[in-house]
Amino acid sequence: MSDPANGDVSSDDGTPPAVNYVQIDDHPRPQPVKSGSDSTFSASRETSARYESRSTTTSRAGSRRPQGSASPSADLPNAFSRREVSTARPPSSSVYSGSNAEQPAWLKSEKTADKYDKYGTRSSDASRAPIQDSNEEKYSRYGSSARSQSSRIKRPREDEEEPNPRELQAAAPEEDWAQPYSNAANPASYQGTVPNQAFQRQYHTFQSQIKDRSSKDINSIVRSHYNQRTYQSKLQGPRTQSPIYKLRNFNNCIKYILLGNFVKKQTEYEGKPSTILDLCCGKGGDLNKVEFINLDQYIGIDISDASVKEAFTRYSQNKARFIPRNQTSRKQLKRYKFEACFATGDCFTYPIPEILEPNFPGIIDKLFPVDCVSIQFALHYAFETEDKVHSLLNNVSKSLRQGGTFIGTIPSSDFIRDKIVRKDYMPDKDGKKRFGNDLYSVTFDKEPPADGVFRPPFGNKYNYSLKDAIDDVPEYVVPFETLRALCEDYGLTLKYRKNFIDIFNQEIPKYFSRLNENLIEGMKRSDGKYGAEGHEKEAVGFYIGFVFEKLA
Numbered sequence: 001m002s003d004p005a006n007g008d009v010s011s012d013d014g015t016p017p018a019v020n021y022v023q024i025d026d027h028p029r030p031q032p033v034k035s036g037s038d039s040t041f042s043a044s045r046e047t048s049a050r051y052e053s054r055s056t057t058t059s060r061a062g063s064r065r066p067q068g069s070a071s072p073s074a075d076l077p078n079a080f081s082r083r084e085v086s087t088a089r090p091p092s093s094s095v096y097s098g099s100n101a102e103q104p105a106w107l108k109s110e111k112t113a114d115k116y117d118k119y120g121t122r123s124s125d126a127s128r129a130p131i132q133d134s135n136e137e138k139y140s141r142y143g144s145s146a147r148s149q150s151s152r153i154k155r156p157r158e159d160e161e162e163p164n165p166r167e168l169q170a171a172a173p174e175e176d177w178a179q180p181y182s183n184a185a186n187p188a189s190y191q192g193t194v195p196n197q198a199f200q201r202q203y204h205t206f207q208s209q210i211k212d213r214s215s216k217d218i219n220s221i222v223r224s225h226y227n228q229r230t231y232q233s234k235l236q237g238p239r240t241q242s243p244i245y246k247l248r249n250f251n252n253c254i255k256y257i258l259l260g261n262f263v264k265k266q267t268e269y270e271g272k273p274s275t276i277l278d279l280c281c282g283k284g285g286d287l288n289k290v291e292f293i294n295l296d297q298y299i300g301i302d303i304s305d306a307s308v309k310e311a312f313t314r315y316s317q318n319k320a321r322f323i324p325r326n327q328t329s330r331k332q333l334k335r336y337k338f339e340a341c342f343a344t345g346d347c348f349t350y351p352i353p354e355i356l357e358p359n360f361p362g363i364i365d366k367l368f369p370v371d372c373v374s375i376q377f378a379l380h381y382a383f384e385t386e387d388k389v390h391s392l393l394n395n396v397s398k399s400l401r402q403g404g405t406f407i408g409t410i411p412s413s414d415f416i417r418d419k420i421v422r423k424d425y426m427p428d429k430d431g432k433k434r435f436g437n438d439l440y441s442v443t444f445d446k447e448p449p450a451d452g453v454f455r456p457p458f459g460n461k462y463n464y465s466l467k468d469a470i471d472d473v474p475e476y477v478v479p480f481e482t483l484r485a486l487c488e489d490y491g492l493t494l495k496y497r498k499n500f501i502d503i504f505n506q507e508i509p510k511y512f513s514r515l516n517e518n519l520i521e522g523m524k525r526s527d528g529k530y531g532a533e534g535h536e537k538e539a540v541g542f543y544i545g546f547v548f549e550k551l552a
């Protein structure tokens with residue numbers, strides 16, 4: 001889905017985004033590897049195969065899992081560590097190269113010869129020299145310490161102009177650029193020129209255009225969609241005018257609550273960075289939450305390169321933010337204290353080290369296992385195939401320390417089942433079963449089972465739309481019991497599972513005064529109370545939040 005919550009470059013605290021385009025260089029992606037219909041940004045399939053056997057065996061969940069152990073969790077530490085290491089020292093990010101610059105916590109210990117053998121442990125030596133290398137250009141993009149990047153950052157000014165759509169279009173790969181806002185009042189007013197002032201003041205609802213959908217795989221559709229969304233979001237106008245402004249605030253509020261309640265920092269090792277791994281991080285919509293829960297380190301990965309770039313820009317701006325000395329506003333501007341790094345990659349196909357190590361050599365050794373793996377509004381894309389779910393859970397389990405939490409938000413399979421059983425749907429124009437309302441819709445590709453229980457539990461596709469956010473993007477039903485049973489197989493035990501409405505009702509008293517004023521005010525209902533109502537309520541009720549804990 002949606003990122004109903006975000007997928008949005010703008011601040012999740014409800015403030016309209018600073019309209020500021022920061023030009024950074026292109027991301028030095030590892031070469032895409034095409035294999036059949038599968039295109040990825042990461043390492044070769046041969047390399048991957050060393051980590052994950054594709055042959056499978058039956059698990060307790062009644063499904064298949066990678067072969068090699070009776071319990072997937074039993075061989076986790078080893079599975080990421082049997083890696084042939086090139087003796088050539090990989091280049092590291094230039095953002096750490098300034099000798100006086102403060103280094104991110106994970107670089108404060110020295111690279112060890114056996115770094116690939118240590119996935120699953122944390123080094124506590126914070127006193128040695130950082131990993132450094134030359135090749136600054138290539139790896140300077142998505143590192144964390146924004147200080148040394150400051151010369152690249154164009155700071156927002158109050159009177160700064162909207163970006164020129166032509167420049168944005170030029171910056172976007174052709175396949176990722178939709179003819180924007182064909183539904184806008186006067187699109188001709190900006191095509192080929194800087195948008196006029198009247199156009200800038202209007203809000204333009206997001207609309208994606210993806211050519212030849214039927215011939216594209218899910219990754220290509222998802223990537224194109226979220227890339228387009230990233231480019232267009234800069235041109236849409238004041239975010240407060242979005243038809244899903246309240247819904248976004250509500251969903252952000254839920255994520256604050258989940259992360260606030262369930263990220264447990266490790267305390268036993270002094271000086272160790274508390275770390276969150278944000279899988280499918282989008283445009284960094286959860287960065288403010290990392291500051292809110294006071295972590296040391298954020299790692300974001302997403303398959304959409306434009307989103308990752310945007311997340312990095314957003315982080316950099318907030319890290320290097322200028323705060324006036326005499327600031328008196330209640331709305332305190334805060335500079336991020338935590339460090340962050342970002343990478344483009346497919347979290348459902350490749351091991352995390354394969355995605356991170358090429359750009360951040362030593363990162364696995366220094367930051368993993370992490371305190372929390374978060375996957376917000378994205379796990380449903382993995383349920384296309386059983387292999388993808390196994391790859392994801394393998395990544396989650398191996399990335400987490402004991403006692404660490406796996407926190408996510410997904411469409412509720414109970415909600416979907418109820419809709420089907422109650423026949424609460426209408427045929428769409430093509431005769432397909434569809435439910436939803438003015439804000440969202442779910443359209444099944446094939447006739448759903450009458451009892452609402454999908455068998456087998458993978459590959460059950462529907463197309464999801466959310467006004468101003470998601471345009472008919474394929475998603476897959478996540479039967480919760482299947483997820484729970486598979487998680488058990490990976491040493492992850494269910495701690496919490498609740499519908500969004502219940503989460504809000506139970507937790508908001510604790511969070512009401514702690515959350516940003518704009519976020520709270522952005523959830524005000526027509527009766528003066530706070531929360532979701534009407535169509536928004538049904539649209540957010542489609543989701544649940546879950547928390548698993550890594551036991552061993």
Ligand SMILES: C[S@@+](CC[C@H](N)C(=O)[O-])C[C@H]1O[C@@H](n2cnc3c(N)ncnc32)[C@H](O)[C@@H]1O
Binds near residue numbers: 002008226377
């Ligand atoms: C609805 S957005 C959620 C973004 C973010 N988690 C949030 O809550 O703001 C879903 C994200 O999942 C990403 N995604 C989908 N499939 C992916 C994959 N295989 N690997 C990495 N990211 C993926 C998309 O690019 C998109 O940014």
